[in-house]
Amino acid sequence: MLYREALNRAIDEMMASDESIVILGEDVGRYGGSYRVSEGLFAKYGPKRVIDTPIAELSIVGNAIGMAIAGLRPIAEIMTVNFSLLAMDQIVNHAAKFRYMSGGKMTIPLTIRMPGGVSRQLAAQHSESYETLYAAIPGLIVLAASNATYAYYGLKTAIALNDPVIFLEHELLYPMEMDFKEVKNFDPFKAEIVKEGKDLTIITYLKMRYDVLEAVPKIEEELGISVEMIDLNSLRPLDMQTIAASVQKTKRVVLVEEDHKTGGYGAEVIAKISEELFYSLDAPPLRIAGEDVPIPYNRSLELASIPTPDKIGQRIIQWGRKNGL
Amino acid sequence: MHSGRIEKFYYLMKLGREFELAAKEQYMQGNIAGFLHLDIGQEACSVGAMQAFDKGDVFTHYREHVLAIARGMDPKIVMAELFGKVTGVSKGKGGSMHLFDPDLDFYGGDAIVAGHLPIAVGCAYARKIQGEKAGVFAIFGDGASNAGAFFESINIAAAWKLPLIFFCENNYYAIGTRIGWVSPFEELYHKARNYMPAKRIDGMDVCAVYKAVTEAKEYIENGLGPYFIEAETYRYEGHSMSDNGKYRSEEEMEIFKSRDPIENLKKHAIAEGLVAPEYFDEADKKVQKVIEEAIAFAADSPEPPLSELYEDVYCKECTNVIP
Ligand SMILES: Cc1ncc(C[n+]2csc(CCOP(=O)(O)OP(=O)(O)O)c2C)c(N)n1
Ligand SMILES: [Mg+2]
Numbered sequence: 001m002l003y004r005e006a007l008n009r010a011i012d013e014m015m016a017s018d019e020s021i022v023i024l025g026e027d028v029g030r031y032g033g034s035y036r037v038s039e040g041l042f043a044k045y046g047p048k049r050v051i052d053t054p055i056a057e058l059s060i061v062g063n064a065i066g067m068a069i070a071g072l073r074p075i076a077e078i079m080t081v082n083f084s085l086l087a088m089d090q091i092v093n094h095a096a097k098f099r100y101m102s103g104g105k106m107t108i109p110l111t112i113r114m115p116g117g118v119s120r121q122l123a124a125q126h127s128e129s130y131e132t133l134y135a136a137i138p139g140l141i142v143l144a145a146s147n148a149t150y151a152y153y154g155l156k157t158a159i160a161l162n163d164p165v166i167f168l169e170h171e172l173l174y175p176m177e178m179d180f181k182e183v184k185n186f187d188p189f190k191a192e193i194v195k196e197g198k199d200l201t202i203i204t205y206l207k208m209r210y211d212v213l214e215a216v217p218k219i220e221e222e223l224g225i226s227v228e229m230i231d232l233n234s235l236r237p238l239d240m241q242t243i244a245a246s247v248q249k250t251k252r253v254v255l256v257e258e259d260h261k262t263g264g265y266g267a268e269v270i271a272k273i274s275e276e277l278f279y280s281l282d283a284p285p286l287r288i289a290g291e292d293v294p295i296p297y298n299r300s301l302e303l304a305s306i307p308t309p310d311k312i313g314q315r316i317i318q319w320g321r322k323n324g325l
Numbered sequence: 326m327h328s329g330r331i332e333k334f335y336y337l338m339k340l341g342r343e344f345e346l347a348a349k350e351q352y353m354q355g356n357i358a359g360f361l362h363l364d365i366g367q368e369a370c371s372v373g374a375m376q377a378f379d380k381g382d383v384f385t386h387y388r389e390h391v392l393a394i395a396r397g398m399d400p401k402i403v404m405a406e407l408f409g410k411v412t413g414v415s416k417g418k419g420g421s422m423h424l425f426d427p428d429l430d431f432y433g434g435d436a437i438v439a440g441h442l443p444i445a446v447g448c449a450y451a452r453k454i455q456g457e458k459a460g461v462f463a464i465f466g467d468g469a470s471n472a473g474a475f476f477e478s479i480n481i482a483a484a485w486k487l488p489l490i491f492f493c494e495n496n497y498y499a500i501g502t503r504i505g506w507v508s509p510f511e512e513l514y515h516k517a518r519n520y521m522p523a524k525r526i527d528g529m530d531v532c533a534v535y536k537a538v539t540e541a542k543e544y545i546e547n548g549l550g551p552y553f554i555e556a557e558t559y560r561y562e563g564h565s566m567s568d569n570g571k572y573r574s575e576e577e578m579e580i581f582k583s584r585d586p587i588e589n590l591k592k593h594a595i596a597e598g599l600v601a602p603e604y605f606d607e608a609d610k611k612v613q614k615v616i617e618e619a620i621a622f623a624a625d626s627p628e629p630p631l632s633e634l635y636e637d638v639y640c641k642e643c644t645n646v647i648p
Contacts, residue, residue: 031501054471054507121359297420298409
């Protein structure tokens with residue numbers, strides 16, 4: 001199943017089962033979505049429930065909050081994570097806080113989908129990963145779908161949740177053909193053990209999952225070890241249980257993320273591990289992240305600005321040798 | 326309009342058109358990547374506006390190759406930027422959407438829709454208190470005219486009587502969204518009418534664009550405040566190379582193609598005896614040569630070295646203190 005089809009199916013099935021669900025965003029209707037996620041939905045559900053908006057991100061999210069207050073369950077699409085900054089006030093000051101500020105009286109069931117990450121030479125204003133901004137906000141739930149199974153079940157759950165959810169997607173994943181697994185008792189907040197191993201835990205999420213997977217065989221071969229790999233799925237809340245169980249077993253941890261290293265989301269994960277699992281560790285943790293630069297257009301510079309399978313492999317092998325592996 | 330000016334219009338529009346066609350071809354050959362937004366069909370806006378607004382600051386969105394060339398940017402360094410080469414106007418770091426050259430008072434190349442409008446307002450404020458005669462020109466699309474930043478900008482510019490021309494290219498579509506679906510009317514000058522003089526003009530006619538921008542320039546230079554121009558135009562291509570533009574009817578396309586800015590200027594100039602027919606062949610040949618040179622320059626130029634990755638994040642002084 002294509003990743004984007006998994007998302008489309010999730011929305012379609014939810015809309016079919018609940019009339020209060022609407023979607024809104026730029027080009028989501030007649031055009032079918034700029035990454036074709038909402039393809040076919042306009043024809044099926046009509047303009048009342050599949051709403052083409054103007055280019056006005058603040059209003060897309062603000063309107064969605066109002067709809068949610070009135071009893072609808074909106075799914076807002078922001079075309080690219082970068083543009084969500086225009087809606088930041090509505091997301092952070094309004095959606096995330098209404099429940100708390102009202103002493104629990106207000107409920108905002110709202111899903112905000114947004115693709116991000118480095119695609120291919122889209123340059124600095126179209127290539128960011130801002131999960132670290134959203135994951136820092138109490139009141140938001142932040143999910144990151146790296147695969148068709150999580151995209152499908154995760155999005156369905158997000159739509160059904162009664163709190164605002166930031167649902168992160170990655171632009172390079174949409175056309176990817178992926179395995180789809182039926183899941184019973186799906187838990188959106190549970191990290192996935194992508195691969196079991198005993199000597200080293202690599203934690204990652206979103207598109208880096210695939211870069212890490214590509215790097216793992218060489219790491220295992222060169223260091224003669226077995227790697228355990230975790231895909232976080234949920235960034236807020238963070239599944240520390242799964243992380244702890246793994247790190248206590250392997251005693252070594254590496255985090256791979258695409259966003260900038262300074263203040264990146266990985267910094268939070270590593271900080272929690274340092275606080276809670278310090279005495280389980282046999283080596284200092286390693287972060288492999290994007291460089292601290294705006295994303296450049298030129299392809300070689302662009303690749304130099306983010307982790308790639310080669311770089312991930314080399315860095316981990318180097319680090320492993322220095323740290324007793 | 327005197328003939329020298331018409332020749333210049335023709336040459337620049339043709340250069341713009343051929344530049345865009347060449348860029349499209351180079352994109353398909355894999356020499357250009359990312360989002361490439363072509364200006365084909367809209368050349369009269371870019372050229373007419375920059376010919377009239379020849380002094381002052383220019384702020385633009387991402388569909389800006391022809392605007393940059395019409396402002397005086399060398400097609401070579403524009404093409405090299407599209408190729409991502411270090412000789413490009415932004416050293417290959419910005420690409421198609423981010424052409425900047427302060428020496429030409431040309432400030433992007435902004436790809437956040439309407440994001441450049443408040444910036445243009447601020448620049449106009451500065452020009453006003455600096456006592457500069459030349460004001461500011463900001464170009465944007467119909468889609469941008471729905472953004473909050475647009476409404477804030479017309480309000481502030483009018484409240485403070487700033488020397489700023491708002492130039493809205495109404496090509497009726499923001500990617501696949503027709504303006505009439507998301508705006509109560511398609512004639513967008515209505516949005517600004519209560520704030521400033523606002524006109525709707527034929528954006529397929531370079532002379533009409535030139536005339537309107539000249540008038541607007543005089544108005545802002547006289548300290549009367551901002552001015553709004555809506556130019557009706559059409560893009561013949563998709564929104565970018567990742568869009569086939571097929572949501573528009575053949576019929577609509579044909580109507581606008583019959584108003585083609587380049588063909589019509591040529592026909593008109595010959596019929597009126599303003600420009601000798603031979604001029605056009607010469608101009609076309611010159612254009613071909615400039616384009617070939619631009620592509621050769623871009624192709625032969627080196628890639629930026631990897632040491633460029635951390636260059637330009639901060640100024641030199643700051644780079645010394647920020648690791
Ligand atoms: C804030 C923001 N939202 C969305 C986008 C995605 N986007 C890029 S161009 C565009 C359409 C703009 O249309 P218009 O203003 O009419 O200009 P045109 O492309 O037609 O010249 C959209 C939605 C963006 N770049 N920035
Ligand atoms: Mg438009």
